[in-house]
Amino acid sequence: MIAAKRLLDQPWRMIGWLCVVAGLYATYVRFTRGLGASTNLSDDFPWGLWVGFDVVCGVGLAAGGFTISAIVYIFRLEKYRPIARPAVLAAFVGYLMVVGGLLFDLGHPWRLWHPLVMWNHHSVMFEVSWCVTLYTIVLTLEVSSLVFERLRWLRANRRIHMIILPLTLAAVLLSMLHQSSLGSLFLLVPGRLHALWYSPLLPLHFFVSAMAVGCAMTIVESNLSARAFGRCVEADVLDGVARIAAALLGVYLVLRVGDLVVRGVITQLWPLNPAGLFFLAEILLGAAIPMVLFSMGRIRRNTKWLYHTGQLAVIGFVVGRLNVSVTGFEMTAGKTYIPAWTEFAVTAMLVTIGIKVFYLAAKHLPVFEEDHDASLRSRRWRAEMDQQAGSLPNASSVAPAGLLAPEEQVSNERFQPI
Amino acid sequence: MNAILFDANECVGCKACVYACTSENELPDSDEDRLSDRRFTVLEEIDEDEEWYLRRMCMHCVDPSCASACPVGALKKTDLGPVVYDFDKCIGCRYCMVACPFNIPRYEWDSMTPRVRKCQMCRERVAEGKSTACAEACPTGATKFGERSALIAEAWQRIDSAPDAYARHVYGEKEAGGTCVLIIGPQGVMDALNPNIPDGPLPHRTWFVLSQIPAAVAVVGAGLVGVNWIIQRRMKLGDVTTTETREPTEGGAS
């Protein structure tokens, strides 16, 4: 059984190593010979795969962190608590990848800090850089509590504990700004972005689709970690996440298609043209089909199908974001940009490293509830937390148990084996 | 505010402007016919038989997208007219290149310390009160430097005095909220200019969203705190947060 699993792992391990080796070479090219040698970017396509995928998609795919946090810590839907920690961890890893991607893409990566001291508050990019910075700090704090808990640094943990509600609130607000501002970036280019994608509602589209894909990512991630760690999937919880995803996708579809109809652009879909096909791919794969599947009880109860639907939604989302940041520009410019292999290599390397970091963190930190319970064996710890819960007026809100407090709200019976 | 008027009907295609720009900005010699990191202006041949030429260069928008896009304020509109670039601030995000509706800024892709490159309307010369190198070099007055409003008036005067030779359009008067490079000429030349530039200033579109942020944060933040408080209270009243053996709650607010 274990041997079989190893074998199954092997090809992925090989691919992972390949990605890293190729990525390292591409890194070498990038930082010795510059962007020209390592990318197919040009004056006509100043932004390519690194911005379009690593940053624009990366941020969106990390949206599970704030969506689930908000559901659990602000709306207190306790059922979802078991997936809050993995979702926050995934967001943290996702943002590290975004920052990594930025370091490759910026012409002057060592000036990454410039926007923090040289302000232009008229610039959406300025807002984006502040959001990346602040939200990465917030995520680091949130994740650090896992490390503190693991190391039993009670005092440090308590410090974080005390600010956790403002922290969660900040996470939600910053994400809201960040997700939507990625859409706002493109508000400036009505002439250059194809009408199927340019819309005054871009910020809203980006925000809603990010929340939806955040849910889809949570489903995918839960399944992957279930396989990796031999854990059971919280079927009941994921059922709920899928319902939320379906609802969000529905809202997104109405917004997106309604917007096209109101602006009268929908007619551009017919006769079929490349732009229309890209649009259809995005809408069908990323919104319509997953919405239908997610709303079917039969699919939601089937772990495997749920997983595949989640994957589909993620792929469709990536197509959609790339449409805005690359394809939509190609369609109006009448020119094509195909990323260089080095661009793919760096992206693949970042993704591989991200997966590995997530895996290691999930393995060694109290990310999943089972480990979490195990790390609570200390009576002293529990006593201290209880005492604190008593001494602080709003302590239960201040202490989202999924991250910090040892409230055993979820018993193991609720986990259903696959 | 200073501006440049280009009159395609006066241009004889001598490229004196291009050569003047090359030496003024100490750019390497080359005969590239497209804007690049080593060419801030080019002369495009629109029609060989008619001898129609068109100058391409930064339009020095009155409300420039590039400057509004730049996160660090490396690009700035000066009161004198030029849109100037400060390399020491630039982080190389290239949003300015994406943002420019005229697709003007160029990048030094092969450099390890790449700069954004574009015409800066001879910023030092203009600051000293001189005209730009290209305008000074132009033998026919096809490129003319002066006060923007005066040049617009002159452009319309030229159009009105020879209605057959000119299209009734001063390109740059309204495009993208107005630019400090104005172009007039026969219809054939005007057709080569990008017609997809909306009339209003583009930065208003992002500013409209950005300016809502403080209010949005306040409202949503207060809303979330309020909702959380209500739910907290309900949970407390329902006494669901104290016992260890209780059933998991399905959310207090439902």
Ligand code: SF4
């Ligand atoms: S034409 Fe482009 S580069 Fe020149 S000022 Fe306008 S937006 Fe900036």
Ligand code: SF4
């Ligand atoms: S590339 Fe430089 S000048 Fe252009 S927007 Fe980015 S920081 Fe500003």
Ligand code: SF4
């Ligand atoms: S204004 Fe100066 S920099 Fe711009 S095209 Fe003319 S000579 Fe070149």
